[in-house]
Amino acid sequence: MAGDNEDGLRLRQFTASRKWDFVSEEDRYLSRREEPRYNFALIGCGTMGLEHLRVTALEGQARVIGVYDPHKPSVAAAQRLHDSLGSDQPLTLYDSPEAAANDPAVDLVIIATPNHSHWQVVEPLLASGKPMLVEKPMATTLEDAFAMLQAAEAHPALFQLGLQYRYKALYAEALDRLADTATIGTLKTLRIAEYRPPFLDKVGQWNKFNSGSGGTLVEKCCHYFDLMHRITGAPPERVLASGSQAVNFRDLARDGEQADMLDNADVLIDYAGGLRGSFTLNMLTPDFREELVVTGDKGQLRGQEHADPNGDDQFRNTLDIVQGDAGRRVHIEPSYPRWIEQSGHGGASWHLHHRLINALDGKPTDLATAREGFWAFLVGAAAQNSIANGAPVEIADMLEKAGIDAADVAFGQQTP
Incomplete structure (x- = not known):
């Protein structure tokens, strides 16, 4: 169909350009x-x-029609961004999360609140029956993560986790290359x-404290544990970790609580x-660098x-494959178009939203399920526990101590 560009050629970067204002909608095809x-x-x-708001507009097949946040400056920022995107529809400012979810005009709810509030926000919204996208990590405690997993898998509508690093170029x-054995x-x-x-500034600096974030290895690193699960396809059994707060935020405190996030x-x-x-x-570095060796x-x-x-802020990726003494040598530089890469997380957020539309259309996707989110959280929590206690953590023991039957959380994708 005309609006489905999955297999067709489009020049999306021209769609919003004023350069083509003289061309009527009737005469537009590529743009x-x-x-x-x-x-x-x-x-x-x-x-x-705000990234979700911006990328929703950029992807183009959905729009954010309303927002809720108890922090008024954040709502004002959302209003300014909405207005700058040229929407012809006013932005509804809801007075509660429930009001947002129960708005008949809303097709999907995005939850992008501080980590520790995810389950508290999600639980009362489940009655709406609306599809949901919940930011990572799904929770900060094993109790809340398990509760959300059970609720998500019983939810009649789409329930996805925002683990978009799997879509970085x-x-x-x-992942595509490794699918070929x-x-x-x-x-x-x-x-x-x-x-x-170091971690960026947040309202209330909740991401500088284990109590608000779940700890660095949950808050930040669940992305990578999700990637490791996708690459290995095998359940993690044992986790051993070492880390410290060597430099960052050692002089930061809030309400008598000292910042305690690991920085390595x-x-x-x-x-x-x-x-x-x-x-x-x-x-502890001034730039961003990620490495993968399989x-x-x-x-x-x-x-x-x-x-x-501090430079041009462009993403530069390299991928090399070496196959034995006489095998092939492959060198490629994976990338997305610059307008996508600049939209957030190296373009991964755009691809998450594009898949979200496909999922709402009933198409199969590789969006992160609640079960995948649970296992990404679980490894991060196990690593935090290992550092705190100075000992390895057996995943089976961790589940048993929490009163969770391993059969109820068996490793795998499970139904979205």
């Missing part, structure tokens, strides 16, 4: 505008909430590393079947993503 087909409500207008390309043979080891600046950590993960994984986090019995895949906010 035709799409009328939004879905209405979203946004709960939480902080950094990620580097990782999307790596001939690329590196049977997977044996996996390593991911992230080097980046190393995590070792044993997976079923003998696979070994490792993850390194370092938040080794099989017939070769190795190596990838790197780099962006320098």
Whole structure:
């Protein structure tokens, strides 16, 4: 159909350009505008909430018609952004999350509130029966994460988690390549590393405290544990971690509570079947760099993503595949069009929203399910516990101590 560009050629970057104002809608083809087909409500207008608002408009097949946030400056920021995007529809300012979810005009609710509030916000909205996108991590405690998992899998509508790093150009390309077992043979080891600046400012600085965020390895690193699960396809069994708060926010306190977020950590993960994984986090650098190394019995895949906010802030990705002594050597530079890369998280947020539309259309997608979100949270929480207690954590023991039957959370995608 005309509005479905999945297989057709479009020049989306020209759609919003004033350069083509003299061309009537009737004469537009490559730069035709799409009328939004879905209405979203946004709960939480902080950094990620505003990114969702902006990317919804950029993707074009939906629009945010209303927002809720108890913090008035955040609502004002959402209003300014909405107005700047040229929408011809006023933005509804709801007086509660329930009012947003129960608006008959709303087709999907996006929850982008502080981590510790996710389940508190989601639980009363379930009665609306509306599709939901919940930002990562799904919760900050195992109790809340399990409660959300059970509710999500009983929910009659779409329920997805915002784990969009799986759509970054580097990782999307790596996942595609690794789907072919001939690329590196049977997977044996996996390593991911992230080097980046400290956590950004947030309203109330909730992301500087374990109590508000769930801890660094939950708040930030659930993205990478999700990626590791997608690459290995195997359940994690044992987690051992070491980390510290070496530099960042050691002089920051709120209401008598000292900031306690880790700024560096190393995590070792044993997976079923003998696979070994490792993850390194370092938040003491001025630029952004991520590394991926996947080794099989017939070769190795190596990838790197780099962006320098003090330079041109462009994402530069490389991916190399080496296959044995006489095998192929592959070097590629995965990327998205610049207008997509600049939209948020290296273009991953745009691709999340595009898949969200496909899911609402009833098409199959690889959006993160609640179960995938639960396991990404679980490994992060296990790593936090390992550091706190100075000992490895057995995933089975962690679930048992929480009174969770392992059969109820069996590793896998489960129904979206």
